Amino acid sequence: MDHPNIPYRIFPLGDTAITIDFGNVIDESINDKVLALFDQLRNDPLPGTIEVVPAYSSVTIYYDLFGASKSFSNGKSVYDTISGQLAERMEQTLPVSEAIPRLVNIPVCYEKEFAPDIEYLARERNITVDELIHIHVSRQYRVYMLGFLPGFAYMGEVNKTITIPRKPQPVTVAAGSVGIAGKQTGIYPLQSPGGWQIIGRTPLKLFDADREEPSLLRAGDRVQFISISKNEFESY
Amino acid sequence: MNLRVIKSGVLDSLQDAGRYGWQHLGINPGGAMDKLSARIANTLVGNNADDAVIELHFPASAFFFEKPALIAVSGADFSATVNGDEIPRLQPVLVSKYSILQFQGVKKGARAYLAVYGGFDIKPWLNSCSTNLKAAAGGYKGRVFQKDDEIGLRSEIDFSSLLGKKEFATMSWKTDDDLANDMKEVLVLPGNEWDRLPDKSKKRFLHQSFTVTSQSDRMGYRLKGKPLSTLTDEEIISSAVSFGTVQLLPDGQLIVLMADHQTTGGYPRVAHVISAHHSRLAQIKAGEEVGFRLTDQKTAEELFIRQQQHLLQLQNACKFKLEELLKHEFKTTG
Incomplete structure (x- = not known):
């Protein structure tokens, strides 16, 4: 065996x-x-x-x-x-999943009004905001697990040039906010107190109680962020 | 014909035994804080033990009955009255049409439970009627009760014949609980990170009393005591936690996770309050103290099993009493 x-x-x-x-x-x-x-x-x-x-x-x-x-x-x-x-x-030997992981595209608007911490993060890491966005969208992330809030996906790992510690004190974070904490990236499905550094917002509903499967993401999914403009965000 | 909220309370919601099967999506089980008391209330009126009840905090809502109903109040003693007259806890009471149920003051405990024969007409969300306040889903519109809410009552039995002209009638059967017990001590099992505590902190944990602070709610109890330290600061990557998990926060203080806890956490899990003492824990109010004593897995299991067996006996006894009553006194109108 x-x-x-x-x-x-x-x-x-x-x-x-x-x-x-x-x-x-x-x-x-x-x-x-x-x-x-x-x-x-x-x-x-x-x-x-x-x-x-x-x-x-x-x-x-x-x-x-x-x-x-x-x-x-x-x-x-x-x-x-x-x-x-x-x-x-x-x-016993565990069956290895043959299934190709689901790829979920997630549009994110990185404009300042949705990204209260993006300038701070860019400054801390000595890069421009555009470079930061480019780095964040330039790889697919794995959903390791869900937890913290209904539908909150812990994803990783981000390129080490954009890692940043979480905030010392939680603040109110809007639903759809995309954040970074350490090497992890994640999306707040609901408005909540939170300590992740917020760099953008998605118009997608990560959590919807009325859907048969209320969470958009599952552990094992792959996520691709796609940068969108404020106009695109608002017309979503 | 409904139960109408005529005055809103501070945090009253529908809860049942919890919403299981969704924690892998971050949806926490929730449910009654004091499940034992919720089950007792249901049992007294002949409902399934895990049916939905109304969880009440003080100051609690006041209710108006648009039809006669058989009710039971359990958990905290909030001096329940029907039309101004005190009614007993842990004993079913038949209330007449147009009665008003109110809660006059806190005598003991932190949360009371109201069960109504036949249950509430509530559509379950993900197989549970518990209110998930964070997700604003489940229970009554996903929120706490407010003035003028109307909750459908499922029972189609007309209880009025037994009441005659009386405004309420107390049934002959009742039970007891350990709320009268002032000992605010709970047994715990060591958590996976128990051995991160140096001996001095272990002693502190087991020998001092901790105050339940005002930053305590359905998510968790924040405790205040002499701070504890750890032998290592090695970060713990997030993994599952449970109702009763005692976590050590970075400032050396403790938090005990309660019904609405997050599904996962990354703080050291120093201990877990045993299931048989969740009820006792849930009845401790902010400002009161709690102490922890270690036990072992086998004892914890035996205490819980005994509690559940007791509940089963109560169920059988109440079902019998209720059948007798319904057989002799009532005709169903449905």
Whole structure:
């Protein structure tokens, strides 16, 4: 049997969830593994599963403690039983997704009124605003995970010339705002307090409660930003 | 025929047992802060335990009943009255048409729950009636209740025959909870970053009391105490968190994640409040104190399982009482 060679650790997240962690790193191949495991644990859930949540380098299973306790009668804790089953799962080779990732084009207006921090970032990094925009749109980003807000996608990694630490204090950020924090880039689906440096805004609805799948983006997607003018933004 | 809001409260919303299956899209489960109390209220009136209830904070909304209804109030003691007369907590009450339910003051606890026999006529969003205030979706129009809102009541049973001329009648069955217990202590399991705390901070965490500050809401409780430190500043990349997760903020203070917490977080998870004590935690008000004591996985599980078994027993008992009552006293009009 092909033994997976990425080391992992399994630990409890309280008494109703269990996390399998592949290391404290942001890495494409680890995130591939995470998403493959996420798919597998959703298609063939461990007993008692309520839901499965992928992150950068970990997968968490939330389980029905009371329900599971009724079906396990081996004297062990529910956590130990699920943990054993998860470890067994890891002995199997995970199916590698053959699917080509979805590419989602996202128009962004980088004009100053939508980009309160773009001049600061350009100044800090000694480049012009145009260069900054050019760098931001010149590569595709991977959606590693969603979290923080409904539909908020953590994407990366940005070219190191435009990395910037987040703000020390959160400010109110408008819905659709595109920001950078460290090596990550992301879009605020809703108006929210936030600390990312805002360099533009998309007219797209990243989150819409009335859509069947309310979030525009999913983990594993690729995102291409496309620079648009204020006119284009307003007529969207 | 509805339940009408005639005075708005500070933060009253529809909540159920939570919206699960969407955290991978960043949509958090939400749901009642004190799920045990919400389940008890439903159980007392014969609803499914996980049905939607109205979660009330003080000052709470006042309600006008356009038809008779069987209700139960659980959780915090806000001195509920029907037409000015006090009604008991944790005991179903039949209220007549045109009654007014009000909450007069806080005796104990932080949030009360109102369940109505038959439930509320609310369209679920993503399989749940919980109000997600951030997404402005779910529950009643995705928001807290306001004056003049009208909430449909599903029950088609005409309760008026039992009431006669009375404005309300208390049912014979009731239950108890641990709200009377003043011990604001909760058991915790160590979190994945527990060992980032030096011994001195571990001791502090387990032996001092923390004040729940006024910056506490449905998302989380910010605590104030002597600050804790960590052995390493190594950044933690974001991963899943849960209701009851105790995170250490960069300033050495703690936050306990509650029902509307973010789905993921990157602060050290020093501990997790056990599920059996979420109810107790949810009833602690700003300004009050909380203390943490360590336990182990097996104990945490056993406490929760016992709590749920107790709830099941209550369900069976209430269903029986209610069936008896409906059999003898009421004819359905639907």
